[in-house]
Amino acid sequence: MSVVVLRATEKDIEEIVNLHYDGIRTGFIRSLGKEFLFELYKAILNRKSGLLLVAKDQKSSNPIGFVAATTNSSRFYRDFLLSHSALKSGFIIIRRFFLFRTSTPNQVSSSKKNKQHKILSKLFKIYESLKYPINKKLDGLTKAELLSIVVDKGFQGSAVSTNLMGELKSAFNRKQIKSFRVVVSSTNERANAYYRKMGGALVCEIEVHKGHVSFVYRIYTHS
Numbered sequence: 024m025s026v027v028v029l030r031a032t033e034k035d036i037e038e039i040v041n042l043h044y045d046g047i048r049t050g051f052i053r054s055l056g057k058e059f060l061f062e063l064y065k066a067i068l069n070r071k072s073g074l075l076l077v078a079k080d081q082k083s084s085n086p087i088g089f090v091a092a093t094t095n096s097s098r099f100y101r102d103f104l105l106s107h108s109a110l111k112s113g114f115i116i117i118r119r120f121f122l123f124r125t126s127t128p129n130q131v132s133s134s135k136k137n138k139q140h141k142i143l144s145k146l147f148k149i150y151e152s153l154k155y156p157i158n159k160k161l162d163g164l165t166k167a168e169l170l171s172i173v174v175d176k177g178f179q180g181s182a183v184s185t186n187l188m189g190e191l192k193s194a195f196n197r198k199q200i201k202s203f204r205v206v207v208s209s210t211n212e213r214a215n216a217y218y219r220k221m222g223g224a225l226v227c228e229i230e231v232h233k234g235h236v237s238f239v240y241r242i243y244t245h246s
């Protein structure tokens with residue numbers, strides 16, 4: 024089978040969302056739902072600071088993997104926060120939150136309280152996810168970042184992930200970006216092994232979400 028890595032288009036987003044949803048099952052972003060993921064990947068595709076590459080089986084043209092990245096993660100998240108897409112995706116969560124708030128205390132059943140608690144904790148996690156790019160430990164490190172990468176299970180262990188990384192490095196290189204970072208859960212052993220194999224050097228550990236250690240790697244684009 025021959026694989027081609029291309030710049031993604033609007034038509035690829037639905038498949039990219041499915042790949043993310045099926046591939047990163049423990050990630051917090053996934054718990055915000057496919058609608059949120061759709062808005063996020065659309066923003067990565069359309070923002071000047073975003074990079075979205077898709078690997079396709081040349082014969083069928085089916086997406087079998089993707090990599091999403093940004094030339095500046097804090098700028099990307101700031102722009103995303105101020106954009107229409109974020110308003111749209113945040114609306115559902117916030118609307119649900121305020122619907123629960125309008126009930127009087129004795130009308131709030133324990134299951135509603137539970138839901139309210141879950142939504143509050145989700146809002147807090149969104150806040151944590153958006154603020155990690157300004158973590159002091161990342162000071163002085165490149166702001167370019169690989170945000171997510173997924174290869175369909177049936178194609179893992181093949182050249183697809185190497186091709187995606189190669190094309191991402193070339194795309195950054197063309198933008199005169201010499202290195203980028205990647206933040207990954209310390210428990211995702213396969214992804215950690217992959218980033219190290221792709222030249223990643225461990226720079227520091229951070230807690231994007233309290234109590235969960237993530238490793239930060241720097242990867243040079245000219246290897």
Ligand SMILES: CC(C)(COP(=O)(O)OP(=O)(O)OC[C@H]1O[C@@H](n2cnc3c(N)ncnc32)[C@H](O)[C@@H]1OP(=O)(O)O)[C@@H](O)C(=O)NCCC(=O)NCCS
Nearest residue numbers: 046047170171172173174179180181184212213214216217
């Ligand atoms: C991360 C990912 C893109 C890597 O692509 P891949 O095709 O699986 O990569 P590889 O098969 O080359 O694996 C990388 C290394 O991990 C090793 N590895 C495989 N399974 C492993 C496991 N369970 N634990 C530790 N290492 C493992 C492989 O042996 C390989 O090293 P080697 O080639 O020297 O033997 C892919 O696994 C994936 O899509 N995972 C799900 C999504 C995800 O977690 N993305 C990263 C977070 S955004």
